[in-house]
Amino acid sequence: MTTTTDTQSGAPQPPRVGEKRSVADKWFRRGLAIAGGSVLLILATMLIFTVIDAWPVFRHQGFSFITSSTWDPGVSRTEVTGQYGALAFIVGTLVTAGIALVIAVPLSIGTALYLTQVAHRRVRNPLTYAIELLAAVPSVVYGLWGLLFFVPTVLRPAMDFIAETLGGFIPFLAPPVITYNYFAAGVVLSIMILPIITAVTREVMSKTPASEVAAAYALGATRWEMMRSVVLPRARPGMIGATMLGLGRALGETIAVAMLIGGSKQIGDSIFKGGQSMAGIIAVTFQEAAPENVKALIGIGVVLFIITIVVNMLARAIVLLTGGHVTGDAAV
Amino acid sequence: MTTDGAEESTMQENEAPDMEHAGAVSTQPAEDASRASAARVNVEVRDIHAPAVPTEVVMATEGMEVYYGSFRAVHPVDLDIHAREITALIGPSGCGKSTVLRSFNRMNDLIPGARVAGTVRYHGEDIYAPDIDPVEIRRRIGMVFQKPNPFPKSVYENIAFGPKISGWKGNMDDLVEESLQKAALWDEVKDKLQDSAFALSGGQQQRLCIARAIATSPDVLLMDEPCSALDPIATLRIEELMFELKEDYSIVIVTHNMQQAARVSDRTAFFNVDVQEDGMRTGQLVEYDETGKLFTNPSDPATEGYITGRFG
Amino acid sequence: MSLATAPPGTGSGLRTRTPVAAARKRKDRLMTGLLLLAMTLALIPIILIVYQVVLRGFGAMTWNFLTSTQLFSQRTEGGGYLNGLFGTLYMLVIAIIVAVPLGIGTATFVVEYSDSKLSPVIRFFTDVMTGVPSIFIGLYIYALLVQGRVGISIGFSTLAGGLSLSLLMLPIVARASEEVLRLVPDDLRNAAYGLGARRWQVVTRTVLPAASSGLITGSMLAVGRAAGETAPLLLTALGAFAIVFDPVNAPQSALPLIIYNEARGPFDAAHTRAWAGALELMLLVLILTIIARTVNRNSELER
Numbered sequence: 033m034t035t036t037t038d039t040q041s042g043a044p045q046p047p048r049v050g051e052k053r054s055v056a057d058k059w060f061r062r063g064l065a066i067a068g069g070s071v072l073l074i075l076a077t078m079l080i081f082t083v084i085d086a087w088p089v090f091r092h093q094g095f096s097f098i099t100s101s102t103w104d105p106g107v108s109r110t111e112v113t114g115q116y117g118a119l120a121f122i123v124g125t126l127v128t129a130g131i132a133l134v135i136a137v138p139l140s141i142g143t144a145l146y147l148t149q150v151a152h153r154r155v156r157n158p159l160t161y162a163i164e165l166l167a168a169v170p171s172v173v174y175g176l177w178g179l180l181f182f183v184p185t186v187l188r189p190a191m192d193f194i195a196e197t198l199g200g201f202i203p204f205l206a207p208p209v210i211t212y213n214y215f216a217a218g219v220v221l222s223i224m225i226l227p228i229i230t231a232v233t234r235e236v237m238s239k240t241p242a243s244e245v246a247a248a249y250a251l252g253a254t255r256w257e258m259m260r261s262v263v264l265p266r267a268r269p270g271m272i273g274a275t276m277l278g279l280g281r282a283l284g285e286t287i288a289v290a291m292l293i294g295g296s297k298q299i300g301d302s303i304f305k306g307g308q309s310m311a312g313i314i315a316v317t318f319q320e321a322a323p324e325n326v327k328a329l330i331g332i333g334v335v336l337f338i339i340t341i342v343v344n345m346l347a348r349a350i351v352l353l354t355g356g357h358v359t360g361d362a363a364v
Numbered sequence: 365m366t367t368d369g370a371e372e373s374t375m376q377e378n379e380a381p382d383m384e385h386a387g388a389v390s391t392q393p394a395e396d397a398s399r400a401s402a403a404r405v406n407v408e409v410r411d412i413h414a415p416a417v418p419t420e421v422v423m424a425t426e427g428m429e430v431y432y433g434s435f436r437a438v439h440p441v442d443l444d445i446h447a448r449e450i451t452a453l454i455g456p457s458g459c460g461k462s463t464v465l466r467s468f469n470r471m472n473d474l475i476p477g478a479r480v481a482g483t484v485r486y487h488g489e490d491i492y493a494p495d496i497d498p499v500e501i502r503r504r505i506g507m508v509f510q511k512p513n514p515f516p517k518s519v520y521e522n523i524a525f526g527p528k529i530s531g532w533k534g535n536m537d538d539l540v541e542e543s544l545q546k547a548a549l550w551d552e553v554k555d556k557l558q559d560s561a562f563a564l565s566g567g568q569q570q571r572l573c574i575a576r577a578i579a580t581s582p583d584v585l586l587m588d589e590p591c592s593a594l595d596p597i598a599t600l601r602i603e604e605l606m607f608e609l610k611e612d613y614s615i616v617i618v619t620h621n622m623q624q625a626a627r628v629s630d631r632t633a634f635f636n637v638d639v640q641e642d643g644m645r646t647g648q649l650v651e652y653d654e655t656g657k658l659f660t661n662p663s664d665p666a667t668e669g670y671i672t673g674r675f676g
Numbered sequence: 677m678s679l680a681t682a683p684p685g686t687g688s689g690l691r692t693r694t695p696v697a698a699a700r701k702r703k704d705r706l707m708t709g710l711l712l713l714a715m716t717l718a719l720i721p722i723i724l725i726v727y728q729v730v731l732r733g734f735g736a737m738t739w740n741f742l743t744s745t746q747l748f749s750q751r752t753e754g755g756g757y758l759n760g761l762f763g764t765l766y767m768l769v770i771a772i773i774v775a776v777p778l779g780i781g782t783a784t785f786v787v788e789y790s791d792s793k794l795s796p797v798i799r800f801f802t803d804v805m806t807g808v809p810s811i812f813i814g815l816y817i818y819a820l821l822v823q824g825r826v827g828i829s830i831g832f833s834t835l836a837g838g839l840s841l842s843l844l845m846l847p848i849v850a851r852a853s854e855e856v857l858r859l860v861p862d863d864l865r866n867a868a869y870g871l872g873a874r875r876w877q878v879v880t881r882t883v884l885p886a887a888s889s890g891l892i893t894g895s896m897l898a899v900g901r902a903a904g905e906t907a908p909l910l911l912t913a914l915g916a917f918a919i920v921f922d923p924v925n926a927p928q929s930a931l932p933l934i935i936y937n938e939a940r941g942p943f944d945a946a947h948t949r950a951w952a953g954a955l956e957l958m959l960l961v962l963i964l965t966i967i968a969r970t971v972n973r974n975s976e977l978e979r
Contacts, residue, residue: 043787043788043790043862043865044862044865044866044869045791045875054874054876056874056876057874057875057876060875060876060879060880061785061789061875061876063781064781064782064784064785064788064789065785065789065792065794067777067778067781067782067784067785068781068782068785068786068794068795068798069794069798070778070782071782071798071801071802071805071846071847071850072797072798072801074805074843074846075801075804075805075808077816077820078808078812078813078816081816081819081820081825082812082815082816082819084825085819085823085825138714139714139717139718140718141714142710142711142713142714142715142718143711143714143715143718145711145714146711146712146714146715147715149711150708150711150712151715152476153476159715159719162719162722163718163719163722165722166721166722168900168961168965169722169725169904169958170903170904170905170906170932170957170958170961171904171905171906171907171932172904172906172932172935172936172939172954172957173725173729173904173935173954173957173958174725175936175939176935176939176950176951176954177724177725177728177729177954179939179940180939180947180950180951181728181732182724223721226718226721230718241513243509243511243513244513244515244516246471246474246509246513247509247513247514247515247573247576248515248525249471249474249502250469250471250502250506250507250509250577251502251503251506251525251526251529251576251577251580252499252500252501252502252503252526252529252530252580253499253525253529254499254529254700254701254703254704255704255708256703256704256707256708257529257700257704259707261515261525261529262515265516266516280807281807283809284807284808284809284810284811284812285809286809286810286811286906286907287906287907287932287936291936291939291940311809311811311907314811314815314911315811315907315910318910318911319910319914329815330815330818330819333809333811333812333815336809336811336812337808337809337812340807340808340809340812341804341807341808343807344803344804344806344807345804345807348803348804497697497701499697499700499701500697529700530696530697530700531694531696531697531699531700
């Protein structure tokens with residue numbers, strides 16, 4: 033009896049020559065296909081049902097849903113009477129995600145380089161594990177910790193300092209500093225996305241061919257010169273993918289950002305002013321929202337969903353195409 | 365463990381040309397009939413291997429041992445590398461020849477737990493002295509690896525890498541061309557300098573790695589089984605290249621191919637594996653002599669056993 | 677400048693500190709220092725978080741706290757989060773029942789039936805699903821079941837909350853299971869086929885048992901993630917002050933929900949409880965993670 037090996041994934045398939053498939057086989061396969069198909073069904077209905085629900089608001093606002101920053105919900109159960117311009121929340125999401133990336137990406141790359149190239153093998157595993165632990169902390173604990181300790185105690189003095197010294201020349205760093213603002217949310221967000229960017233970057237860097245590393249050293253390179261000319265160039269595509277994965281995570285993060293961003297419905301002109309994110313406005317106003325308001329919030333959810341999905345798909349495509357692999361608990 | 369007999373035999377040659385080095389094995393005196401077993405190896409010994417004058421020693425080891433953690437990989441080795449000669453290190457697998465080679469340019473430093481005891485001298489200086497920077501060593505002692513390992517850059521940038529990082533300020537185009545000329549690769553790549561190094565064939569890539577190594581103006585070239593990943597024709601070209609390179613560089617080559625060692629080298633060091641009571645396998649320098657002598661009249665029975673194919 | 681006249685090969689050159697060599701060495705040291713700094717900065721948050729949660733939560737996590745339910749007023753001291761713990765566990769059970777079989781089934785289909793054209797499509801979209809924002813999952817369940825679009829309306833409830841958590845867990849379980857199934861060596865499958873097993877038997881009698889410990893680990897890690905989720909529950913379970921047994925049409929509490937609400941209020945008593953709740957939550961996640969890793973290790977020891 034011969035078995036043929038599947039070229040795609042390697043799981044051997046049963047022989048096909050002359051063998052009639054049993055009924056059990058057929059139904060087992062169908063059952064599993066339905067299980068798998070549920071993913072497709074869920075994703076499709078996610079988009080469809082939410083769009084249908086939010087449609088009255090979309091129709092009412094038109095394009096200004098994403099271009100206007102006037103958010104003035106109405107209280108009707110049947111019609112759309114309020115103003116629903118979500119620009120302030122889109123800005124809030126993007127700004128906090130941007131701040132988070134600016135902080136997390138260099139730190140992650142540095143950490144990944146340290147772990148793969150510099151650290152003694154004895155400390156490598158414990159340190160790697162410690163970073164991955166960051167991914168196991170629940171979002172609400174980050175929010176609590178930020179709200180009651182980190183932001184008022186540690187970050188506030190730093191923000192005051194930056195605003196006082198640099199706020200004169202750089203407009204978006206201007207005082208006054210509100211304790212809970214874009215920057216505070218962005219900093220805590222950066223801590224939350226650090227583990228995934230580090231994990232993927234580490235993975236890519238560990239695949240640097242040892243022969244090229246040896247070649248660089250044999251030509252008299254210092255360790256930094258080797259890292260700069262061999263490790264980093266090869267890791268660059270993977271790092272881009274890792275960054276985008278981090279971005280996707282940052283865009284979708286709700287609770288910690290909602291607790292730290294300040295809760296203003298306007299677009300702040302300084303990162304030290306309060307604002308709100310898309311996920312945040314939903315979380316914070318949902319429970320008291322009138323039916324028409326709820327529809328609008330669902331509409332914001334749709335926008336967030338589309339942005340996040342596109343970013344994630346691009347990210348995974350890049351990581352896969354450049355030979356990386358998204359693994360580990362931090363990466364899911 | 366035999367000590368280096370190179371100095372003595374060099375003295376002898378001054379007085380009378382040595383018949384044993386004259387051409388093929390079949391012209392051996394009758395007393396070497398027992399050595400007819402060497403004929404099975406088909407060793408063709410060239411007489412250009414007979415150095416007429418005492419030559420300068422460019423690298424020397426005194427009692428060098430290499431440890432990986434507490435495991436002794438190589439018993440104390442005393443070896444002299446002579447200038448502008450090709451020295452071959454041969455022996456069965458696991459005998460430590462690559463380890464010894466890597467000690468010459470401190471590449472063993474990169475292996476965690478690796479430690480070198482004894483002394484390794486380069487132009488008289490102990491290269492493992494605490495105030496010596498390995499980076500400077502590696503600029504002066506180049507290395508070519510078993511599998512060609514060009515960088516994923518253009519041919520030009522591969523060659524320019526070494527000089528650039530050592531801050532060399534001169535005409536890089538000229539340096540690249542010179543290096544490629546010396547590596548007998550210039551004609552084949554002069555129109556493709558900006559192409560990726562990976563577009564070259566295996567043999568060309570290896571010559572590129574040689575050119576890259578000599579671009580930093582070393583005076584010693586270490587080659588770790590440079591032809592084992594290449595086809596016979598490419599191998600032959602590299603061996604011819606080695607004869608040309610010998611005029612400017614002192615070459616140490618590790619090879620598992622005895623015929624290659626016999627063809628190419630002036631001196632050969634034979635290493636063997638010493639298995640101790642606790643099962644630890646440590647490398648040991650058995651015999652080091654001029655190539656002709658080692659292959660036709662080895663002093664140690666283990667050497668004879670290896671070169672006649674009885675083991676290894 | 678030709679090669680022949682380049683810096684000579686002499687020993688004395690080794691010790692001469694040319695300015696270039698010194699600068700390279702300095703740069704190497706500087707960059708190594710910067711990398712170490714990055715590593716340290718990355719480590720500080722986890723140390724701070726664990727320290728603060730333990731410091732502030734430990735004292736407040738009294739026996740009373742663990743066994744009492746919420747008080748109606750945040751201002752008052754005392755009370756506990758038992759209703760939240762109960763709700764969390766209740767909803768997690770529902771989530772496990774739905775997500776684990778679906779997730780493992782999806783992974784099995786993707787790996788064992790990779791000949792199907794559907795397989796890579798499902799795999800790709802499972803990956804996509806891991807990126808869906810958790811608040812959106814809440815919106816979806818709200819629109820679908822709480823409000824009621826397809827005829828069923830269950831209102832803010834345990835079931836709604838549990839289902840939203842299951843949707844969160846599904847792609848995680850599927851991805852983790854997929855990786856585990858791929859690790860099962862083909863030799864095992866071939867041996868089973870060679871003995872005349874049918875495909876479904878190979879999968880159920882050989883592959884899944886061989887992967888079982890890894891599958892459990894993956895599921896437990898997903899549960900750990902779901903236990904800490906707040907956003908979807910805001911829209912599906914809503915929250916409650918007492919212990920709720922009804923699965924439908926009655927809002928349910930959850931540990932993260934209470935922490936969220938108490939932390940945002942202005943009252944010190946609430947804040948104190950919130951730290952204790954955070955410690956309780958992290959211990960719950962820790963226990964789940966330890967169980968997950970122990971199961972894995974035990975099975976490896978067996979081999």
